[in-house]
Amino acid sequence: MENVIIIGSGPAAHTAGIYTARAELKPLVFEGEMAGGVAAGGQLTTTTEVENFPGFPSGISGPELMIKMREQAENCGARILTKTIEKVDLSQHPFRVWTDEREYQASTIIIATGATAKRMGVIGEETYWQRGISACAVCDGALPIFRNKPLVVVGGGDSACEEASFLTKYASEVILVVRRTELRASKVMQDRVKTNPKIRILWNKTLEKAEGEKHLTQVVIRDSETGTMETVPTNGLFYAIGHVPNTAFLGNQVELDATGYIITVPGTTRTSIPGIFACGDVQDKHYRQAITAAGSGCMAALDAEHFLA
Ligand code: FAD
Ligand code: NDP
Numbered sequence: 001m002e003n004v005i006i007i008g009s010g011p012a013a014h015t016a017g018i019y020t021a022r023a024e025l026k027p028l029v030f031e032g033e034m035a036g037g038v039a040a041g042g043q044l045t046t047t048t049e050v051e052n053f054p055g056f057p058s059g060i061s062g063p064e065l066m067i068k069m070r071e072q073a074e075n076c077g078a079r080i081l082t083k084t085i086e087k088v089d090l091s092q093h094p095f096r097v098w099t100d101e102r103e104y105q106a107s108t109i110i111i112a113t114g115a116t117a118k119r120m121g122v123i124g125e126e127t128y129w130q131r132g133i134s135a136c137a138v139c140d141g142a143l144p145i146f147r148n149k150p151l152v153v154v155g156g157g158d159s160a161c162e163e164a165s166f167l168t169k170y171a172s173e174v175i176l177v178v179r180r181t182e183l184r185a186s187k188v189m190q191d192r193v194k195t196n197p198k199i200r201i202l203w204n205k206t207l208e209k210a211e212g213e214k215h216l217t218q219v220v221i222r223d224s225e226t227g228t229m230e231t232v233p234t235n236g237l238f239y240a241i242g243h244v245p246n247t248a249f250l251g252n253q254v255e256l257d258a259t260g261y262i263i264t265v266p267g268t269t270r271t272s273i274p275g276i277f278a279c280g281d282v283q284d285k286h287y288r289q290a291i292t293a294a295g296s297g298c299m300a301a302l303d304a305e306h307f308l309a
Contacts, residue, residue, distance in 0.1 A: 001094050001105045001106065001107065002026070002027075002028045002104060002105065002106040002107070003020075003025040003026060003027070003106065003107055003108065003308060004020045004025045004026075004027045004028070004106060004107070004108050004109070004110060004301075004304050004308075005027070005028050005029075005030065005095075005097060005104060005106040005108075005109045005110070006020070006027050006028070006029040006030070006078075006109075006110045006112060007029075007030050007032075007085045007097070007109065007110070007111050007112060007113055008029075008030075008031070008032065008042070008110075008111065008112030008113040008114060008246075008280065008282070009029070009031035009032055009040045009041055009042050009066075009070070009080075009112075010041070010042025010043060010044065010066070010112060010114045010280055010281070010290075010293055011042070011044070011066075011069060011280065011290045011291070011293040011294040011297060012112035012114070012279040012280025012281070012282075012293040012294060012296055012297035012300070013029060013031070013042075013110070013112035013279075013280070013297060014029075014066075014069035014070055014072065014073045014078075014294075014297070015069070015073075015293075015294040015295075015297030015298050015301070016110045016112060016279060016297040016298070016300045016301040016304075017029050017073030017076070017078035017080070017297075017301075018069075018072055018073050018076045018078070018301075019297070019298050019301030019302065019305075020078070020110075020301045020304060020305065021073065021076035021077035021078045022076050022077075023301065023305045024077075025304070025305065025308065026077065026079070027077075027078045027079070027110075028078075028079050028081065028104065028106070029073065029078050029079065029080045029081070030081055030083050030084065030085050030097075030099065031070070031080050031081065031082055031083075032082075032083070032084045032085075032113075033082055033083060033084050034084075035084040035113065035246065036113070036114070036116045036244075036246040037116060038114075038116060040070075040082055041063060041066035041067070041070065042066065042114050043062075043114060043115075043116070043117070043281070044062035044063070044065055044066050044290060045062060045063050045066055046062070046130075047062040047130065047136075047139065047140075048061060048062065048130055049061060049062075049143075050062050050065055050139070050290065051142065052138075052139070052289070052290075052291070053065060053290050053291055054291065065290070069294075081099075083099040083100075083101070084099065084100070084249075085097045085098065085099060085249055086098055086099060086100060086249055087249055087251060088109070088249065088250060088251070088253060089253075090109070090250075090253045090254065090273050090276055091253065093107070093275070094106055094107055095107075095108075095109050095275065095276070097109065107275065107308060108275045108276070108277065108304040108307055108308060109275070109276050109277070110269075110277045110278070110279060110297075110300045110301070110304055111247075111250070111254070111262060111271075111276065111277070111278040111279075111282055111283075112278070112279050112280045112282065112293075112297060112300070113245075113246035113247065113249075113280075113282050114245075114246055114280055114281045114282055114293075115243040115244060115245040115246060115261075115281040115282060115285070115288070116243060116244050116246065117135035117136070117239065117243050118135075118239070118241050118242050118243060118244060119135070119239060120154070120207060120239060120241065122207050122208060122209055122210060123208070123209040123210070124209050124210030124211055124212075124216075125210055127210070127212075128210045128212055128215070128216040128237070131212070131214065131215045131216060132145070132210070132212060132215045132216025132217075132234075132235060132236055132237060133210060133216060133236075133237045133238075133239070134236065134237070134238050134239070135238070135239045135240075136238075136288075137153070137163035137164075137166050137167050137238045137240070138163070138166060138288075138289070139289075140236075140238075141163075141166060141167050141169075141170055141236075141238075142170060145215060145235055145236070146167070146170050146171065146235055146236045147170050148170070148171070148172045149171060149172055149234070149235035149236065150171060150172055150173045150174075150175060150232075150233060150234045150235065151167050151170075151171040151173075151174050151175070151234055151235065151236040151237075151238065152174075152175045152176075152177055152219055152232060152234045152236065152237045152238065153167065153174060153175070153176050153177065153238045153240055154177045154207050154237070154238070154239055154240065154241060155176075155177075155178075155239065155240035155241045155242070156176075156178040156179065156180065156182070156183040156184045156185065157183075157184045157185050157240065157241075157242065158184075158185045158186055158189050159240040159242070160176060160178075160183075160185065160240035160241075161176075161183065161185040161189035161190065161192060161193045162189065162240075163238055163240045164176045164193050164196075164199050164240075165189075165192050165193060165196060165199070167236075167238065168196055168198040168199060171198065171236075172198075173198055173199075173200060174196075174198055174199045174200070175199075175200050175201075175202060175232060175234065176193060176199055176200070176201045176202065177202050177205050177206075177207055177221055178201060178202065178203050178204070178205065179204070179205065179206050179224065180203070180204065181203045181204050202221065202232075204223060204224045204225055205221045205222065205223055205224065205230075206221065206222050206224055207219060207220075207221055207237075208220045208221060208222050208229065210237055211231075215235065216234065216235065216236070216237055217233065217234070217235070218231050218232060218233045218234060219231075219232050219234055219237055220232075242259075243281070243285065243288070244260065245259070245260045245261045245262070245281070245282050245283075245285075246282060247260050247261070247262060247282060248260075250262075253273070254271045254272055254273055254276055254278070255271065255272035259285070261282065261283055261284075261285050262278040262282055262283040263283070264277075264278050264283045268299065268303055269283070269296060269299045269300040269303045270303060271283075274307070275304075275307055277300040277303050277304055277307075278300070279293065279296035279297045279299060279300035280293035280296055280297060281293055283296070284296065
């Protein structure tokens with residue numbers, strides 16, 4: 001039986017791996033095999049440069065950063081299996097988890113399975129993904145290609161409003177494309193975008209196409225009522241239409257919020273089940289950064305260590 005099983009492979013999982021290995025808990029990490037449609041290493045494997053992770057003054061590529069984190073966890077003593085956890089039984093001690101091949105048992109489990117940003121699947125999306133299209137304004141907004149250019153954000157929730165406001169620091173203009181005639185976002189966020197002179201809201205519009213040459217240069221949007229198509233020149237297209245937390249394999253055995261995120265006790269990584277801890281984006285729909293995921297991975301390791309003691 002294992003002391004600690006860690007499920008996931010992003011910054012949260014590998015940080016938890018580093019800390020639990022150094023605490024001599026001999027962690028077993030399941031990094032997943034294209035789990036949730038994302039390669040082992042998590043969301044950062046889908047991006048190019050990461051410029052906001054401390055310790056890399058010239059930036060580092062997302063995949064390279066994840067290789068280094070994995071290597072560090074292994075060097076500290078974490079055992080990593082390239083397997084996806086498909087189901088769990090958290091109803092009794094020891095906890096049990098299954099890959100497609102066999103069962104494993106553990107005294108504690110750290111869930112660090114992250115979340116996946118929703119994509120729209122419009123024409124041109126594959127071609128211009130990371131060539132103008134991004135699902136993270138905070139991560140990519142400061143890139144030189146977006147400076148003093150018109151930028152488009154799609155979505156009407158708090159993320160879209162926050163990302164639109166954030167992008168006004170760099171853009172000549174931010175165009176917020178909203179599919180209805182109202183925003184879903186909280187009142188305070190709505191007011192912020194509606195009163196920002198650099199943000200123009202296009203109501204009742206749906207994104208149809210992304211077009212360009214080497215990089216994105218324009219998007220085509222459609223008016224939902226009239227069906228009229230309009231071309232909007234832009235260097236950047238930012239999706240802010242929500243994320244899907246990777247929690248389906250838990251079968252509702254841990255308490256989740258209405259949108260499927262694991263609920264943790266504020267200021268800790270404790271879940272509704274003693275001995276089960278959650279860290280990173282799977283329990284955080286607010287900050288969603290590599291460094292915050294890593295920070296909470298450290299917290300989960302310390303919480304698990306304390307629980308076992
Ligand atoms: P994730 O990175 O989400 O990884 C979890 C991984 O665990 C999954 O991807 C999968 O591989 C694995 N997994 C899932 N389910 C299972 C299972 N059942 N069994 C086994 N394994 C499983 N943040 C920054 O700070 N700076 C940036 O520049 C930046 N750029 C980004 C660019 C893009 C395009 C995206 C999408 C995000 C970006 N982010 C950035 C956000 C950052 O990637 C996330 O906040 C961070 O990766 C979350 O880490 P995590 O450890 O919670 O899990
Ligand atoms: P939400 O699910 O709240 O909003 C998603 C938005 O995207 C909605 O406006 C939705 O439209 C729109 N959308 C979804 N699919 C499409 C599509 N295919 N085409 C066009 N538009 C689409 O997600 P968020 O990421 O904004 O927020 C998630 C949670 O995190 C919320 O609880 C939010 O309050 C919280 N949050 C809080 C923040 C803060 O307080 N500062 C910051 C960020 C997030 P429609 O409204 O028509 O459904």
